[in-house]
Structure formats: C-alpha cells, structure tokens
Amino acid sequence: MKRTISFTLNGEPIELEMEPHLTLLQLLREGLGLTGTKEGCGMGECGACTVLLDGKTVNSCIFPAMEADGKSVTTIEGLTDVQGNLHPIQKAFIEYGAVQCGFCTPGMVLSAKALLDENPKPTEEEIRGGIAGNLCRCTGYLQIVQAIKAVSGQ
C-alpha cells in the first residue's frame, strides 16, 4: 500500500506517494529520475550513493526513503545554483584533476561538502577521514584531497 512522503529536495518542497519499502536511492533514481546519485555496491560500503540528509551524509542505498519525511535532502543535482553555476567544490574537483571515470564523484563531492560545511578549515587528516567512506579506484585520492584543501583556502 503506498504511503505519502513530503520532504525538501534540493531546496524545493516535494510530496509524493511511494511504496514504503523503497530505499532513498531507489526513490531518487527510479522514482524521480535523478540519476546523478549512483549505486556502487548496494550495501552502504562504497559511498557512491552518498546524499545529504539535513546536511549530513547518508548512504542512500541502505537508507529507507520514508525516513526522509519532513527532512531536507541534497543530491548532486542540487549543488549548482539557480543560474547553473558550479559549486566551488565542483570547480575545484575539475581544476585539480580529481575526476577520472567520475562514478564516485557525486558521492565524493557531497561528502566533501558535508565536511567543509561542518569544518571549514580541515587538516589533511580530517579531509582524508571525511572522505574515507567514499571509495575511488581511479584517482588514488590525492588529487581529491588537494581539491578539497584548495576549496578550504589552505
């Protein structure tokens, strides 16, 4: 039996009916056609499905969509501003070579955002810890860390 859920998605209020067993990832990708958030493992281990819930990172592949009710969800699609300008983190990722195949990138960018929103001047160790839940096979992480450092103005 479908249930109603209402939450804020990328700054806009949204209300819809859904099957209650859906994960947040399924709701975003299949229900809403927002394919920027990726499924890398389906078990909450790789971070490719990372979205922000009230500003904190969650692995949407194992997060029940119903739990987003009344909350605010940010996906990668919500990072550009209304004029379509890139977020400084996105710009830095481009400039520092932090993107290769790009599959981990949406999750990685959101983890970086959550980190910097809470800790605007992180140490290198804190940066590495902030993205430790996001696996990347292409870059070896170093250029991602450099990009995040650059955004933090350090």
Next chain:
Amino acid sequence: MGGFMEEFVNVGKRIPKLDAEEKVTGKAIYIHDLKVPGMLHGKILYSPYPHAKIVSMDTSKAEKLPGVKAVLTGYNIPPIKFGVYKDNVPLKAKKVCSMRDEVAAVAATDPDIAEEALNLIKVEYEILPALFDPEEAMKEGAPLIHEEHVGGKEKKPTNVLNLPWRLVAGDVEEARKSSAYVAEDRFKVTWVAHCCLGTSGCLAQFDMKNNLTMYSITQIPSLAQRDYMEALAAMGLKDKKVRVIKTVIGGGFGSKLDTYAFEYIAILLAHKARKPVKILFSREEEFFATSPRQPAIIDIAQGCAKDGTLTFRDIRMILDNGAYTSWGATTPSVMMMPISSLYKVPNVRYVAKCVYTNNTYSQAMRGYGNPQATFAIDSQIDILAEMAGIDPLDFRMRNANTPGEVTPQNFKINTCGLRECIDVVAQKLDWRQNRGRRDGRGIGMASMIHVGGGARVYKSDGCGTIIKVDDFGTVNVITGATDMGQGSETVIAQIVAEELGVRIEDVVVTHTDTDICPWDVGAHASRTTFVAGNSAKGAAKKVKDQLLEVAAKSLGESPENLDIRDRTVFSKKDPEKKSPLGKVLRAAHYTAGGSMVMAENFYDPANENLDREFKGNLSVTYAYGTHGVEVEVDKETGQVEILKYIAAHDVGKAINPMLLEGQVYGGATMGIGYALTERLILKDGEVMNPNFLDYKMLTAKDVPNIETVVIETNDPFGPFGAKGIGEPGSVPTAPAIANAIYDAVGVRMKDLPITPEKVLAALKEKANPK
C-alpha cells in the same frame, strides 16, 4: 610546430579533463543510467557447484511468472563459442566448471521479477570431483575440467592448455655454471579484482531488420563489434550489422578488454524477447562473475658475476587458468617483457604453463602480467645483490638498461630514462644514509619496463582519426580511441589544438560510436596517448596543410611561409599579414568549386608482431620507471606503514601533467593494494569476500602521500615526445615495498598480499628457525 624547445600553448599544460563538468554535476550517463523504451531487465542464474554435470533443467514455472518475457538455458541457445581459446559458451548445457558458470537467464519487465524467476528455475546437478590447485590439476590422473580437451605431443586428455609460452635467449645452463652467485626462489601472486566503481552491464537492442545495437562499456569497441558479429552469425544472423555505442565508462583497468558471457546473454535475450534487454551486475556479481588479475606460481633463478653483472634469468611459471580461458592465459606474452628486458640480462629462459581448474578465470588487468613478473624479478634482484655483497642501488645501476640497446627479446630501446629514475629515487630516499638500519624502518626500490609506444599484439596496432572543421573554427575530432576516465579525449584535444593553432575550447572529441568513429584496436597496453595521439596529430597536420593552401591565396604568400596560432593564420616573415581562421574556413568551401576542410589519418606504429620465438620489437618505444618506498614495520602487529613513496617515470613528454599524475597516483595506489591488502579469497572455488567490507581496497585514509617525478626523455616517435603511462604506475609497487620490508626487519616476503599475519609469521620464523 616542431622542436621541443619551443613554447607550447596546449601541450604540457594542466588542462582539466574535458568531461569533468558533466561528471561533477551528475549529468554523465553511465550504463546504469541508460533507459530505452520497452526495455527489459536481464538476470543470470549461476552454478551452485564448482564442478558438476547438469542432469536436467526445468524453466516452466519461471516462464509462467507474470512479467517474464524470455527464459534461456544452454538447451535452447545456438552454439556460440567465445574467448581467446573458444572454450566458453554463454549458457552451459552439459556441465558446470566453476561457481561463476552461467546456467540460465531471464528477461523480465522488472529486475525483481527477473530475480524471482531465477528462483523458480530447477536445475539438477551431479557433483563431480573438483580441482582448485593448478599443480594438482597438472598431475597424471587428475579429474578433467574439459573432457574433450587434449594436449601435448601425444594429444592426450589434459588440463594443461596448448599454449606456446616459451622464450629462450642465449644459454642459461652455461651462464648458470659460470655465475659467481645464483639466487633461486618461489614467489606467489594471487587473484585481485579491478573494483571499478561502476559495475558491469550492457544493453542489447535489435532493430526491425535484426541489426544489433550494443550499448556497452567496452574498452575494445572495434574488436567487440567483431565478437558480436560472430555471435550473430551463430544465431543465423550472418549479414546483420552491429553498432557499438559506449556510454560513459565507470572504470576499466583492463576489465573490459574481453567480451563476457553476460553480453552474449543480453543479445540472446533481446533476440528471443524481441525487446531491448539490459543487464546490470550487482557488486557481488562484479566480484565473483567478472575476471580478476591472473595469479601465478613463479619459480625464478637469477645469477650474476662477482661484480654484480647479471648473467642469467631462468623462470618457470604455473598459471591457474580457471575454468575457461580469457586474457589471463596470454599474460605470459607480456611477462616476457620484464623477464627479457628489465635490466640487462644476456641469457634468458622462460616457460609458462596454464592449467584448467574449477576456480574463476582471469582477464587483463593494469600491467597485464607485468606486475606479477616484476614482483618476482625485482625482489630477487635485492636477494642476489645481498649474496654478492653489493648495495641494491649500485646493483641496479650496474645493470640498468640504456638508450640504443637491443634486448634479448629484440626490443629496440630508443629513449630510456631508467638511470635517471633510479637516481632520483635514491636521492629522495636519502639512500646511502637510510639503507641498512634494520630497526623497523627500511627503504627499498624497484624498477619497471613496459611498452610505451603501442604494442603489436594483433595484426594491427592502429587507430584512425577523422577531423572536420566548420565555418566557425570548431574542430570535430572523431577518434577510434576509448576514454574510460584516464583522459584520452583531453590529451587528443590538446595535441590537435597544438598542431592546428586553435584553442582547446575549439576542439570537440567524439569517440563513442562505431557507426561514426574509425577503427582502433583498443585501450590497452598504455597505447592511447601514443597511437591515438599520433593519429590525431597526423590528421591535424593534414587539415593544417589544407588551411594553409587556402590562406596562401588570400594572403599572397606561399604555404611554407604561413603558420597558425591562436585561431589566426599569419605569415612567418611578416606577422601583420594575417587572417582569422574562420575567414579562411569560409573561403575554402563557401564559394563555387569549394571544398570542406577535413582529413583522416590512420596511424599504425612501426612496431612488430612477436615472431614464433616471441622475439621482435613489440613497441616503438618503452616506458621505464622506478618506485622507492620507506616503510615502518610494527613487529608486534606485523602492520606495514608506508612513510614515503616516490614514483619516478620516464614518460617521454607529459602532454598533460595533471592527468599524468592522476595515472601514477591511481596506478600506484592500485599497486600498493596489490602488495599489502588486496586478495580475492577463493575457497573450494567460491569467492568468500565479494564485497567491499571484506575485500580490502585502499581508502583515502590508507593511501600514502605519493611523490611523482616526471622524467622527460622526449621520445622521437611519440606525439610531442610522449610515451604511455596508464599501466607503469602499477608495475613496480610490490617489489619496492617487499624490498623496503626486508631492509626494515630482515624478512623476505614472497607471497602477495603482504598481510600483517604473514609478516608476523615470517618474523617468528626468523627468530626461531625450524
């Protein structure tokens, strides 16, 4: 534009990857995101046993499930044989030989329905004795994995494949007798997984006339096209066309260099259901049903004279071929490269046997056998150096390859920055000061050779490029090359922009469709910058010549006196005599009797196929490098911490230093995982750790700060001097780390990965030798 001393505008610059913007915004479409109208979802039923006869299969219940549109088994598909040894079929009918054997497949309107349908398929098996050890599988009387397979001179049934891997140069027996020191050791390397973040998948779609479009993540679009056409022929669709369209690829590293059973299954399901069928692998399937790096049991002996000059290298390998044959069985042809040509060694003998077992089977993976062989070779170099009482740094310098050398495999080394690489690594590690402390901290190094200018593995090593320029100066570069994240489209754009005198933003690179793009043999052997780059450069030169011919008329100058820079054609004698590029372009065709500015260029490097003795100049140039590591070994826990990591590479010329660093960081990180933490654990043929919790990939917290050193030897044959860099970063990591561990605590690790448990066991053994 010639001359390496000139200022380049686009080459050598840290230009961001052209498709980075669509990736950071989540707009890039991967196979996971692709939808076509009427699409069905395909799922595969795998064997529950490593070795069994299929007695019967009943799919009647599955077929009746609402939403199911097609069910296939080995009983009702046409005979499609695939793989380099043609020993694999998409769905098995008589027996299963591994736990990743595909037994049945379903296409349904919904992935959950497809999954449910799999559970309704009844298969009856008769279990057979299984083999998991290639040395056991080689023995007389061992159960046969493929009963019809015969081999050897007497053509007897055997699990040993009929592969010709044998390389001999000089006289190893004589050299051994005359050597002052001889080291003999066994090294073992096991399966590791590619771990692409994007799992595998494809979408097969037939049109009304039974022509096939495959949406794919292949690294070999032209060769895959050929494989699919062979499949169609077996399906009675011999003259039908195949179009391969690539989506954005979520990681390659060699995993997409072969075609897989699931691709043929998608094609068969799509044909049966008369609807497009998409198959997407779960992460679990990605671990157990795709093909990992080739394992090897390596018996190696090397010898040297009293002064440390290498005399011989004698290697025997046993390769676990698994149940079917993919590129893993051809890794010996690449292992021959470091065996014959890493350091100067005049006498070489190498024999490799590939043996069927009921384990998983292996594919290409970054380095393609080179990391495996180099682990054994360059670890043993340190062992030999110690026997001879010579510092391993001096030992390597004494035997280092040099430009102009012809190796025992007849490789013609032109540029070679090996000495420079060894030297800079030694400096940065403060080698003389830090070596030999044995106090828990140690330093080590290892070197590598890889092909750097293409590799003639097939009859062609070519790549085609078409360039067309429009009225406004937009340069469309249509290349056969594949970008899988490494940045080939960006490097190609830089090369074209440089050659043509336009800006990087004027260049658009198309590389995704076999209906549009010219032929290319594939993104392998680190060949793309070199081959696709040279191809694009040649096409750009032809376009430039056309433009200068046209401009010559309007500027009243002969074409040899003209050049193009920053979208302007100008006279070299009098730079004020100039014309904007757009004007020249419109003058070319927008006139009576005009012609378009377009050119094509198929570049096939002047390298050679290996002959029957596996000798020949496989590549036009070779990439060299050295990695240096400082480690700290915790004697209580066995943990190895990397304190310093230096990766020095002879790259010819860094077309894009930022993307190049990305290749070295990424390759080295993969290599560090290979050395210390990664292992696909198989027990009785079953993958025990098909997830990221139990398969230990490095995270952002684990990777050390890697310092890259770029040595530019300006290769005369590379585009603007460049050589390949995609694989080299992954090649010398394990021996460099193993050598550093030995320096730190005096234990020699010969079995990868070097886990804390193994280090502790080795330390214990050293303290109390049995």
